[in-house]
Amino acid sequence: MSEGSTTEDSLTETRLRTCPLCEARCGLELTIEEGSVTLIRGDKNDVWSKGYVCPKGTTLGKLHDDPDRLRVPMIRTGTEWREATWTEAFEECERLLHGVVAEHGKGSVTAYIGNPTAHNFSLGRYVGALKGMGGIETLYSAGTVDQWPKNVSCALMYGQPWKIPVPDLQRTDLIWVMGANPHASQGSLMGCADVLSEFDRILDAGGRVVVIDPRRTGSADRASEWLPIQPGTDALFLMAVCNVLFADDLVNLGAVAEHLDNVDGVRDACADFTPEFVAGATRIPADTIRAMTHELVATEKAVVYGRIGLCNQEFGTLASWLVDVVNILSGHFDVEGGLMFPRAVNWSMTRMKSSDFPDGYEFGRWHSRVRGAPEVLGQFPVSCMAEEIDTPGDGQIKALFTVAGNPVISAPDSGRLDAALPQLDAMISVDNWLNETTRHAHVILPGQSGLEQPHFDDLLSHFTVRNTAHWSDVVLPSDDRPEEWEIMIRLGAMLMGMKNADIDLGTFDDGYFGAFVQMHCGDEASPIYGRDVDEIMAFYEGAGGPERFADFAVRVGPYGDAYGTDPGGLTLAKIKEHPHGLDLGPMIPEVPGILDTPNGRIDVAPAYITADLDRLRDRAERANDGLLLISRRHVRSNNSWLHNVKVLVKGKDRCTLIIHPDDAGSRGLADGDVAVVSSENGTVEVPVEVSDEMLTGVVSLPHGWGHNLDGVRLSVAAEHAGVNNNLLAPPAFVDTPSGNAAVNGISVEVTNTSLI
Numbered sequence: 001m002s003e004g005s006t007t008e009d010s011l012t013e014t015r016l017r018t019c020p021l022c023e024a025r026c027g028l029e030l031t032i033e034e035g036s037v038t039l040i041r042g043d044k045n046d047v048w049s050k051g052y053v054c055p056k057g058t059t060l061g062k063l064h065d066d067p068d069r070l071r072v073p074m075i076r077t078g079t080e081w082r083e084a085t086w087t088e089a090f091e092e093c094e095r096l097l098h099g100v101v102a103e104h105g106k107g108s109v110t111a112y113i114g115n116p117t118a119h120n121f122s123l124g125r126y127v128g129a130l131k132g133m134g135g136i137e138t139l140y141s142a143g144t145v146d147q148w149p150k151n152v153s154c155a156l157m158y159g160q161p162w163k164i165p166v167p168d169l170q171r172t173d174l175i176w177v178m179g180a181n182p183h184a185s186q187g188s189l190m191g192c193a194d195v196l197s198e199f200d201r202i203l204d205a206g207g208r209v210v211v212i213d214p215r216r217t218g219s220a221d222r223a224s225e226w227l228p229i230q231p232g233t234d235a236l237f238l239m240a241v242c243n244v245l246f247a248d249d250l251v252n253l254g255a256v257a258e259h260l261d262n263v264d265g266v267r268d269a270c271a272d273f274t275p276e277f278v279a280g281a282t283r284i285p286a287d288t289i290r291a292m293t294h295e296l297v298a299t300e301k302a303v304v305y306g307r308i309g310l311c312n313q314e315f316g317t318l319a320s321w322l323v324d325v326v327n328i329l330s331g332h333f334d335v336e337g338g339l340m341f342p343r344a345v346n347w348s349m350t351r352m353k354s355s356d357f358p359d360g361y362e363f364g365r366w367h368s369r370v371r372g373a374p375e376v377l378g379q380f381p382v383s384c385m386a387e388e389i390d391t392p393g394d395g396q397i398k399a400l401f402t403v404a405g406n407p408v409i410s411a412p413d414s415g416r417l418d419a420a421l422p423q424l425d426a427m428i429s430v431d432n433w434l435n436e437t438t439r440h441a442h443v444i445l446p447g448q449s450g451l452e453q454p455h456f457d458d459l460l461s462h463f464t465v466r467n468t469a470h471w472s473d474v475v476l477p478s479d480d481r482p483e484e485w486e487i488m489i490r491l492g493a494m495l496m497g498m499k500n501a502d503i504d505l506g507t508f509d510d511g512y513f514g515a516f517v518q519m520h521c522g523d524e525a526s527p528i529y530g531r532d533v534d535e536i537m538a539f540y541e542g543a544g545g546p547e548r549f550a551d552f553a554v555r556v557g558p559y560g561d562a563y564g565t566d567p568g569g570l571t572l573a574k575i576k577e578h579p580h581g582l583d584l585g586p587m588i589p590e591v592p593g594i595l596d597t598p599n600g601r602i603d604v605a606p607a608y609i610t611a612d613l614d615r616l617r618d619r620a621e622r623a624n625d626g627l628l629l630i631s632r633r634h635v636r637s638n639n640s641w642l643h644n645v646k647v648l649v650k651g652k653d654r655c656t657l658i659i660h661p662d663d664a665g666s667r668g669l670a671d672g673d674v675a676v677v678s679s680e681n682g683t684v685e686v687p688v689e690v691s692d693e694m695l696t697g698v699v700s701l702p703h704g705w706g707h708n709l710d711g712v713r714l715s716v717a718a719e720h721a722g723v724n725n726n727l728l729a730p731p732a733f734v735d736t737p738s739g740n741a742a743v744n745g746i747s748v749e750v751t752n753t754s755l756i
């Protein structure tokens with residue numbers, strides 16, 4: 001958003017921009033002096049974030065200025081890197097890719113897509129061009145160490161993996177926060193600026209916030225109650241809640257009742273999951289489960305929310321599904337204060353019904369070569385990637401793109417991946433830093449800094465607690481260099497066999513964009529159904545790229561002008577008239593209109609998911625032995641990639657193992673001692689922090705650290721290297737139905753280094 005207001009000094013200007021770093025999407029006010037950012041504050045007039053900002057958002061200028069940030073492409077020969085021109089770099093990509101395809105075929109090429117893709121609409125919109133044009137069948141992504149279980153449950157219940165309901169946080173009186181720590185993460189699949197102030201609001205109004213987590217987090221400190229739970233047992237807890245709902249005749253389906261199938265399927269499934277049956281495994285007393293369930297039903301505006309701690313665990317799909325089921329059965333679904341579907345300003349691919357599944361979703365249509373893992377929503381578990389690279393044979397991965405991802409840090413069994421990547425014939429990274437992953441690339445193609453590109457929340461506006469629209473213009477224009485969407489198209493075209501010199505970007509861009517227009521013109525559900533493709537294309541003479549997509553997505557979106565059909569409707573130009581954002585109101589009931597299932601109804605107990613209940617039943621009977629490792633986040637960190645910003649890493653070491661005093665004492669460990677943490681997969685040495693914030697038997701180590709690898713060019717991060725907790729994560733420890741990594745609940749041993 002360029003307000004471009006110039007103050008007394010003509011070299012000083014104020015610019016507005018949405019922070020691209022997390023789902024809170026704060027509106028920022030940047031002071032620019034002589035082309036540099038000198039101050040970043042929250043924009044008090046932003047209709048959404050109202051001045052809120054966290055320490056990360058104030059460092060966008062520092063990220064932009066980071067001398068280690070790559071501004072030109074890099075080509076590696078052996079261990080030597082050299083800066084290259086864009087033409088040289090693209091020609092090197094062409095040479096590498098054409099070589100691999102000629103020798104091993106296209107089936108040997110794949111891509112790993114990382115998290116910032118979701119925050120960057122140039123990449124987000126065009127990564128599909130790389131996959132589609134390149135004919136890549138199975139992708140890998142950070143999604144399978146993230147929300148894949150939720151994608152699976154939402155696909156089966158609502159007909160589309162990205163139709164994910166979120167808590168109506170700003171209007172609820174009671175929330176159970178399960179496996180989420182917005183104090184650090186700032187909220188996820190619950191986009192909201194300043195989540196903790198909403199907790200305060202709830203408490204001030206006499207409501208309750210219950211944090212259900214093995215760790216007494218910063219969020220728990222701001223809640224009414226911390227309810228510790230044994231890692232990986234949330235599905236047992238929620239099954240018992242369902243059991244109480246039926247047993248005590250508390251089920252209240254409300255207005256959605258007539259759109260539900262298979263409620264009896266849940267009743268039958270939970271019949272033997274009594275509170276007494278799960279109490280031992282969950283470590284939550286049966287009476288507590290009963291009392292909580294009664295309170296949930298008795299509170300008119302209440303909601304159950306679950307996030308990464310419920311996904312990245314052994315029973316991720318069951319737990320993710322059950323969060324929605326409990327909201328449905330307790331009368332808190334699709335109603336004010338409950339779990340609701342946002343109505344984003346833009347149509348997005350995330351709202352697109354997959355034409356592959358007219359009769360409902362199917363998984364396991366093909367299997368991975370080495371482990372035989374089933375594909376789920378077109379992906380194999382990210383933990384398969386290393387073995388697919390280092391195991392010879394037909395179909396072995398020979399060429400890999402990494403796009404805004406750092407799997408050497410973020411993927412389970414990262415040690416094996418680190419060793420496997422050098423075996424690739426071609427590795428091309430689209431990334432802004434030479435880090436743990438990209439140091440293995442043959443070519444690095446840098447994207448632009450957050451301030452060098454416009455911003456539009458294409459994906460994340462679908463998961464916010466209130467509907468708003470924002471556009472941000474470029475703040476600091478970069479030199480003339482390709483934007484990331486152009487890089488995606490070029491790499492896709494090369495995989496089609498084209499030479500770099502022959503690629504006409506405009507033609508491919510028109511073709512890619514045109515395919516979406518055509519799809520809409522042929523889709524009865526689209527407001528431009530039946531219109532002529534050329535008529536729509538004519539709106540964009542001379543235009544292209546992501547901005548054209550954003551305008552299209554707004555105009556065919558729920559508030560759009562549908563290219564003149566609704567002249568009062570929104571266009572991107574109209575959104576741009578609101579530099580502090582446009583408020584589109586709270587969430588509203590969306591069922592049944594939102595549903596895309598074959599029969600237009602919600603299957604409350606999808607057979608694919610309930611088939612996993614035997615595995616859960618076995619868990620209830622398993623003893624809670626030994627120590628389990630879980631992950632954590634910190635507000636001054638963002639997965640693996642903000643540790644090169646001095647102000648964010650200064651102070652006390654944050655990569656520590658937090659351990660309960662009883663567990664520390666029995667191992668002869670005191671605060672600050674270095675412990676050896678070992679799992680079946682690996683070993684790390686890390687300082688301990690002794691604290692009763694942990695449940696006994698559970699230890700916590702943050703992910704995203706371990707920067708002390710040879711060849712990494714992150715001068716600040718190297719001084720605060722920490723250890724990589726994914727060295728400990730066993731690759732086969734996954735949530736079975738989704739293939740998602742279980743990086744929480746890993747069995748570990750902790751010993752005192754001085755004792756060995």
Ligand SMILES: Nc1nc2c(c(=O)[nH]1)N[C@H]1C(S)=C(S)[C@@H](COP(=O)(O)OP(=O)(O)OC[C@H]3O[C@@H](n4cnc5c(=O)[nH]c(N)nc54)[C@H](O)[C@@H]3O)O[C@H]1N2
Pocket residue numbers: 113114115116120142145146308312403404405406407409410411430431432433435446447448449450484631632638639640641703704725726729743
């Ligand atoms: N043990 C454990 N592991 C975890 C998790 C956990 O809780 N515990 N969490 C998981 C989750 S939820 C996620 S999402 C993943 C994240 O996994 P990844 O997405 O693989 O990792 P990030 O650290 O987010 O890496 C982002 C990369 O993108 C680059 N980058 C940043 N901005 C841009 C940009 O604008 N353009 C381009 N081209 N590159 C950019 C950075 O330099 C960095 O290399 O980690 C997962 N791994």
Ligand SMILES: Nc1nc2c(c(=O)[nH]1)N[C@H]1C(S)=C(S)[C@@H](COP(=O)(O)OP(=O)(O)OC[C@H]3O[C@@H](n4cnc5c(=O)[nH]c(N)nc54)[C@H](O)[C@@H]3O)O[C@H]1N2
Pocket residue numbers: 022023115146178179180181182184185186187188212213214215217229230231232233234307308309310313630631632633634635636637638639640704744745
């Ligand atoms: N500052 C910051 N913000 C971020 C990120 C970041 O790295 N740093 N990452 C972003 C990304 S990619 C994501 S996906 C989101 C994630 O957002 P959140 O889901 O809020 O992530 P965390 O803060 O890791 O909180 C997860 C919580 O789950 C708990 N937990 C672990 N295992 C279990 C379990 O078995 N059961 C239960 N009930 N709890 C468990 C952990 O103790 C932890 O408190 O955050 C995003 N925002």
Ligand code: SF4
Pocket residue numbers: 019020021022023024025026052053054055056057058186
């Ligand atoms: S909470 Fe922090 S990182 Fe997230 S959008 Fe706001 S300022 Fe950016």
Ligand SMILES: [Mo]
Pocket residue numbers: 115146
């Ligand atoms: Mo994530």
